[in-house]
Amino acid sequence: MSEEYVLEMRDIVKRFPGVVAVKNGQLTLKPGEVHCLVGENGAGKSTLMKILSGAQPMDSGAILLSGKPATIHSPHHAQQLGISMIYQEFNLSPYLSVAENIYLGREPRLGKSPFINWSKMYNDARSILNRIRVNLDVRKPVNECSVAQQQMVEIAKAISFNSRIIVMDEPSATLTDHELDALFELIAELKRQGIGMIYISHRLEEIFAIGDRVTVMRDGEYIDTKPVSDVTREDIIRMMVGRALTHEFPKEVFDLGEERLRIEGLSRKGGFKDVSFSLHRGEIVGLTGLVGAGRTEVARAIFGADRIDAGQIFLDGKPITVRSPQDAIRQGIGLLTEDRKNQGLILGMTIRENTTLANLKSLVRVLFVDRGRERRITSDFVRELQIKTPGIEQTAQNLSGGNQQKVVLAKWLFTESKVLIFDEPTRGIDVGAKVEIYRLMNDLVRKGVCILMISSELPEVLGMCDRILVMHEGHLAGSLDRKDATQERIMKLATGETLASIA
Amino acid sequence: MPHVATATSGRPAASTFLRVYGFLLVALALECAAFEVIARYQGIRPFLSVDNLILILNQSAIYGVVSVGMTFVIIAGGIDLSVGSLIAFGGVVGALVTRALADAGWWALGAGWAAAIMAGLAAGCFSGLFITRFQIPPFIATLAIMSSVRGAGYLIVGGSPVSDLPADYIFLGRYNIAGHVPVSVIVMLVAFAGGGILLNSTPFGRHVRAIGGGAESARLSGVPVNRVKWIVYCMCSVLAIVGGLILSSKMRSGDPTVGVGDELQVIAAVVVGGTSLSGGRGTIMGTFIGLLIIAVLATGLTWIGMESFGQQVILGIVILAAVLMDRFKGAA
Amino acid sequence: MPHVATATSGRPAASTFLRVYGFLLVALALECAAFEVIARYQGIRPFLSVDNLILILNQSAIYGVVSVGMTFVIIAGGIDLSVGSLIAFGGVVGALVTRALADAGWWALGAGWAAAIMAGLAAGCFSGLFITRFQIPPFIATLAIMSSVRGAGYLIVGGSPVSDLPADYIFLGRYNIAGHVPVSVIVMLVAFAGGGILLNSTPFGRHVRAIGGGAESARLSGVPVNRVKWIVYCMCSVLAIVGGLILSSKMRSGDPTVGVGDELQVIAAVVVGGTSLSGGRGTIMGTFIGLLIIAVLATGLTWIGMESFGQQVILGIVILAAVLMDRFKGAA
Amino acid sequence: GPAPQPSEPQTSQDAQPVERQKVIGASLLTQSHQFYRDLVAAMEDEAKKHNFILRIQYAEFNGSKQVNQLETFSQQGVDAIIVSPKDSAGIAPAINEVRADAIPVFTVDIAAHNADVVSHIASDNVLGGRLIGEYLAKLLNGKGKVAIIDQPETASVQERVAGFEEALSKFPEISIVQRAPGGGVRDKAMRAAQDVLQANPDLNAIFGINDDSALGALAALESAGLQDKVFIVGYDGTPEAREAILNGTALKADTVQHPTEIGREAIQIIAKYFAGEEVPKIVPVRVDIIDKTSLEAEQQG
Numbered sequence A: 001m002s003e004e005y006v007l008e009m010r011d012i013v014k015r016f017p018g019v020v021a022v023k024n025g026q027l028t029l030k031p032g033e034v035h036c037l038v039g040e041n042g043a044g045k046s047t048l049m050k051i052l053s054g055a056q057p058m059d060s061g062a063i064l065l066s067g068k069p070a071t072i073h074s075p076h077h078a079q080q081l082g083i084s085m086i087y088q089e090f091n092l093s094p095y096l097s098v099a100e101n102i103y104l105g106r107e108p109r110l111g112k113s114p115f116i117n118w119s120k121m122y123n124d125a126r127s128i129l130n131r132i133r134v135n136l137d138v139r140k141p142v143n144e145c146s147v148a149q150q151q152m153v154e155i156a157k158a159i160s161f162n163s164r165i166i167v168m169d170e171p172s173a174t175l176t177d178h179e180l181d182a183l184f185e186l187i188a189e190l191k192r193q194g195i196g197m198i199y200i201s202h203r204l205e206e207i208f209a210i211g212d213r214v215t216v217m218r219d220g221e222y223i224d225t226k227p228v229s230d231v232t233r234e235d236i237i238r239m240m241v242g243r244a245l246t247h248e249f250p251k252e253v254f255d256l257g258e259e260r261l262r263i264e265g266l267s268r269k270g271g272f273k274d275v276s277f278s279l280h281r282g283e284i285v286g287l288t289g290l291v292g293a294g295r296t297e298v299a300r301a302i303f304g305a306d307r308i309d310a311g312q313i314f315l316d317g318k319p320i321t322v323r324s325p326q327d328a329i330r331q332g333i334g335l336l337t338e339d340r341k342n343q344g345l346i347l348g349m350t351i352r353e354n355t356t357l358a359n360l361k362s363l364v365r366v367l368f369v370d371r372g373r374e375r376r377i378t379s380d381f382v383r384e385l386q387i388k389t390p391g392i393e394q395t396a397q398n399l400s401g402g403n404q405q406k407v408v409l410a411k412w413l414f415t416e417s418k419v420l421i422f423d424e425p426t427r428g429i430d431v432g433a434k435v436e437i438y439r440l441m442n443d444l445v446r447k448g449v450c451i452l453m454i455s456s457e458l459p460e461v462l463g464m465c466d467r468i469l470v471m472h473e474g475h476l477a478g479s480l481d482r483k484d485a486t487q488e489r490i491m492k493l494a495t496g497e498t499l500a501s502i503a
Numbered sequence B, C: 001m002p003h004v005a006t007a008t009s010g011r012p013a014a015s016t017f018l019r020v021y022g023f024l025l026v027a028l029a030l031e032c033a034a035f036e037v038i039a040r041y042q043g044i045r046p047f048l049s050v051d052n053l054i055l056i057l058n059q060s061a062i063y064g065v066v067s068v069g070m071t072f073v074i075i076a077g078g079i080d081l082s083v084g085s086l087i088a089f090g091g092v093v094g095a096l097v098t099r100a101l102a103d104a105g106w107w108a109l110g111a112g113w114a115a116a117i118m119a120g121l122a123a124g125c126f127s128g129l130f131i132t133r134f135q136i137p138p139f140i141a142t143l144a145i146m147s148s149v150r151g152a153g154y155l156i157v158g159g160s161p162v163s164d165l166p167a168d169y170i171f172l173g174r175y176n177i178a179g180h181v182p183v184s185v186i187v188m189l190v191a192f193a194g195g196g197i198l199l200n201s202t203p204f205g206r207h208v209r210a211i212g213g214g215a216e217s218a219r220l221s222g223v224p225v226n227r228v229k230w231i232v233y234c235m236c237s238v239l240a241i242v243g244g245l246i247l248s249s250k251m252r253s254g255d256p257t258v259g260v261g262d263e264l265q266v267i268a269a270v271v272v273g274g275t276s277l278s279g280g281r282g283t284i285m286g287t288f289i290g291l292l293i294i295a296v297l298a299t300g301l302t303w304i305g306m307e308s309f310g311q312q313v314i315l316g317i318v319i320l321a322a323v324l325m326d327r328f329k330g331a332a
Numbered sequence D: 001g002p003a004p005q006p007s008e009p010q011t012s013q014d015a016q017p018v019e020r021q022k023v024i025g026a027s028l029l030t031q032s033h034q035f036y037r038d039l040v041a042a043m044e045d046e047a048k049k050h051n052f053i054l055r056i057q058y059a060e061f062n063g064s065k066q067v068n069q070l071e072t073f074s075q076q077g078v079d080a081i082i083v084s085p086k087d088s089a090g091i092a093p094a095i096n097e098v099r100a101d102a103i104p105v106f107t108v109d110i111a112a113h114n115a116d117v118v119s120h121i122a123s124d125n126v127l128g129g130r131l132i133g134e135y136l137a138k139l140l141n142g143k144g145k146v147a148i149i150d151q152p153e154t155a156s157v158q159e160r161v162a163g164f165e166e167a168l169s170k171f172p173e174i175s176i177v178q179r180a181p182g183g184g185v186r187d188k189a190m191r192a193a194q195d196v197l198q199a200n201p202d203l204n205a206i207f208g209i210n211d212d213s214a215l216g217a218l219a220a221l222e223s224a225g226l227q228d229k230v231f232i233v234g235y236d237g238t239p240e241a242r243e244a245i246l247n248g249t250a251l252k253a254d255t256v257q258h259p260t261e262i263g264r265e266a267i268q269i270i271a272k273y274f275a276g277e278e279v280p281k282i283v284p285v286r287v288d289i290i291d292k293t294s295l296e297a298e299q300q301g
């Protein structure tokens, strides 16, 4: 009957204590098809895929592989059945090398001996990386790789299985255009080989670039499946959010106030050199560049998370020294980090505790934390940011990726900083919520906060920033005003051309 | 794991209390009932009595005081193996100083306590220094301190216990207030109450849990990670010293050989009480119940005449059983 | 931390060897030099000699065998506190069974070994069961096993050592091959070589590291996490039993009181050797050097006549110093 | 017996014509008991008189550490070894190996089984246990309930307890109701005694197998306010225990060994051995009972 499908998931239900993550999951996949799965944060996409990969058991429903019912016991079993998965959160072993990670659990052996065939492993790994056009030392330990490199290792690992079905849960979230191109070429090639792919992304333009069909989920419910050629971006957004979005970038322009933050000659060995810029009241400044250009490092240095070797930071015209994040926060500087799992959240703590962590001081009444006020404030944030959760006492661990990001955001909003540095603030956030975040940024700017936004998503940078700084290999390649900035110009600066040459 | 969430979030309401600690309380009750039944069957004195309760509390005072500090250390993601040695060291220093100033009456006692606490602070500072500044894992840093402090305790007294202490010296360990309530029990209860409030209601407590849950995230949220760790180890060391003062007061002697292996007993009490060894989660109340589970076991087994070898076997089994029961909480 | 990288990924080349282990080797050399100088100053026999090297290897054989297993456990992100008790238990079981079958000559010895190893497997299975199936933290699961096994060891012999063993019984502990090389040293070197190959060159070794680096990631990559953990704990328990057999053979007696606190010594050797207590990183070679650092210390301090309290202080300081030196590796 | 010729393993390297000082290595049970501290002090005094060098190590109740210490002494080429074994049987192979290198071995306080020991210098623990048992029986007028604060994992303690039980077995109206483990250290002994007292309100006496156990029990009695109802007898006669006995506390009597004599005797025997004299296999040292009367007499005298 359904011979044409390599995979059918029918009526999948998955409950967690307090939440029904998937109420009615439906998905079909044809060989050689790229099936996009979209939906708001917490819609149940990752959960549905984790069920497919055997990482989590389902409560009810049916999975058919090539028309035959299958029960998937474990990730290992899923791999044997020809399903491989790139998880939203990385699943790499930090102290193993790239090659060891790719072949973890199925190391090639020397003949029938119990020993690993190292040369085969390294060669195979190298050829897989070549196939996805990644130039990476296969002996390098993964914890020394950049985030983007780690993402590429995940991809290499997934395709090395020669699976019939490959699931990619937001693979593009940590990639810049260069890697993304390589990924898309790879996907095209896999298509030609008849491999079915499920592709989850919040960047809707990607759907139109590579997708064949698109399935939309909302609040754990299956909404609809359509051929990509039959829908528009607005259609998808309407299905996801339940209404139309008028402005994706609700940029408000305010009058430029006095200078808030000025950086002069900031340098850090091995990271960046001689970086100078300033931020004013009432503006959002973008900081962009290729992966590894040193944007994150600059942000960490300003925030006192890393030591600086030279340079001076001025706040409201006065020179300041920032020795630690604590110092920075006290003086009114906040940093929303790009790695929410290890640097943004305390995963075992509740939403409430995470939200107030950076500004507990303000809740203290005679030595003690005023818990009533804490609850009220957190509830307000949950409502305002539309964090999808059964309550403010939910542990951060149990939230969907996007909702976790919103909690981090709430934490920094609560600090009432003068300067906020956002490192990839909308990574993994759905379109609807993104707009909310942009609105919040507007509100902040209106109140006199100035924002430095590091982002690899050029549309976002172009859409929201008053000024755009571009970094290239550890130094500032140039600054573009909102009105002069184009995607092309930014890319030129980011790849090493000078401001003069593009003017 | 919704229970965990609740367990970590401050003072739970009455019903939450039962949900969080219910299984531990059941374990404790089962244990008491078992000893009562065996005692009746053997025809010896019944096990359950007010006197016996006070005895058990009294006997757990030392471990109790120390376990409050250990709970903080473990929630902060660390461990402190030096407490057994510090128990001995505290007693030795307290006794030595008190004896040296014996003519000064109560002042001597105060000076002894102060000196011992200073020594504890010093030890805690060393732990803190190695763990924060030099990034040595707590297990190994406190293991080294355990070894050194034990040796130092012997060395300063030349191996023999410090006796000839003034009569007042027994104040902490043997004095009863209102005729019935031992000072040591009061000290323990104060430590538990103070620890509970500190952990649940102050920014410091929140910071401790944040560090245990993820030190890097905590640091980037402006938590003074190193300072908090430092304080936690100092606190634990000082409480171990207080435990040592109680013990030496009970024995009216500062003996450098006591407390060997006590660190494991204390850690067991904390973990049986539901605190996670991987940090971030745990409660002071749980530690109190865990402490009682282990104290009742020790007294009960002697009560029914079990000899030492059997006691060790049963201690192991009860630790496992209690931790296992606590696991079911999640399922219930 | 680039050094760690190399230390963890396969067999390092000669120059890498020095970079990875250089600081540990320097620490070891410094230590030997210090004892040699002191010995000369005291006018006693020189410390550095081939005979003494063999003596030190011989004296470290027991900890050495156990530390191989402990290295696996720690790299897999766990800890095993039961090894000290298992050292005693292995000796007791081996001695009991050998004595019971004493008429059978060498067969008796074999049966004793087999029985002891079976007992070790059983203990390892218990650890594995509690840690994997019931998700009890290794620290507490093995603490419980430590207590129970210690008690059980006493119980089966009624507290007194098993003596009157056949003369062959000293084979493992006191027999020399080719007149000079002790069997126990050979057993240790085989354990280290086997452990090194297993950790560096087999899929199993990769899996152990992967689990220590992140158990959930490893599981999602298809690593049979529970099975690997199970094997690791069984391995460690069995090696502890082998250590116990060597010890009881040295003493021609199965004594249930031996090995108290040895778990900490073994863990110290592993950590001094650069293995991270948070799992994922470590080497067998490092453990070997760490073991020697601690063994040379013990023998050296006895050699120069330091008494036991001072030894404890110095042990603590050396552990810290060695771990600290290893830290500099990253900076160099 | 073996040739009483001391070994000279270093003569070939030692070119000095003057007679080399003899080195004696001693591996004792523990540094933390007063008994051994007294023993060592006496050994050191006596060694000085004979111009011996004494190298002292302590096993701290660790049998395998003790074996290592013996092996290290042997490797160092000491002229004689003194040992007080943790494990009487388990030390034998090490002693025999040392003997094979022609180093004489002497045991003090605790004997080694099946080992080639030149001479054993000790007090009789069974006798000591019997004496204190008899004393206690008299104190109880032949009837009552007795508990032992025990440390069954130590061999010498097993001997004491055996002697003690043997003495009490002659009194049918005295029963031993409990043997609680106190580890021979004061904190654990106190805890054990508290439990025993609570479980046996009609207890009449406690035997602490060493003075740490007895003093721990005393602390328990005093905090329970039972010091007038229950007797304690102990073992060793440490200064603290003597003071407690003199002060009329519940601790009534102790078996005293004479560590000073044992230590002196041990060195003298070794000196004789070095001189080529015949030495006895066993050198018994007296044990006594002390109580308030005897201590007061001692103070007067």
Ligand SMILES: Nc1ncnc2c1ncn2[C@@H]1O[C@H](COP(=O)(O)OP(=O)(O)OP(=O)(O)O)[C@@H](O)[C@H]1O
Pocket: A016, A017, A019, A020, A021, A022, A039, A040, A041, A042, A043, A044, A045, A046, A047, A048, A088, A388, A389, A397, A398, A399, A400, A401, A402, A403, A428, A430
């Ligand atoms: N382990 C868990 N325990 C409890 N609730 C969970 C758990 N995992 C997920 N959830 C909940 O299930 C719902 C679906 O989460 P899921 O991760 O599938 O969302 P998603 O569609 O992938 O969102 P995103 O786009 O943000 O990644 C969310 O409400 C989340 O809070």
Ligand SMILES: Nc1ncnc2c1ncn2[C@@H]1O[C@H](COP(=O)(O)OP(=O)(O)OP(=O)(O)O)[C@@H](O)[C@H]1O
Pocket: A143, A144, A145, A146, A147, A148, A271, A289, A290, A291, A292, A293, A294, A295, A296, A297, A298, A338, A456
């Ligand atoms: N954990 C790490 N270990 C080693 N090198 C790293 C690590 N993180 C980043 N790097 C390297 O440091 C350099 C600067 O990285 P940084 O993260 O500052 O760049 P970025 O411009 O913020 O890029 P991204 O888009 O990845 O955030 C890069 O070469 C990167 O590969």
Ligand SMILES: [Mg+2]
Pocket: A045, A046, A047, A088, A169, A400, A401
């Ligand atoms: Mg998701």
Ligand SMILES: [Mg+2]
Pocket: A295, A296, A297, A338, A423
């Ligand atoms: Mg970055």
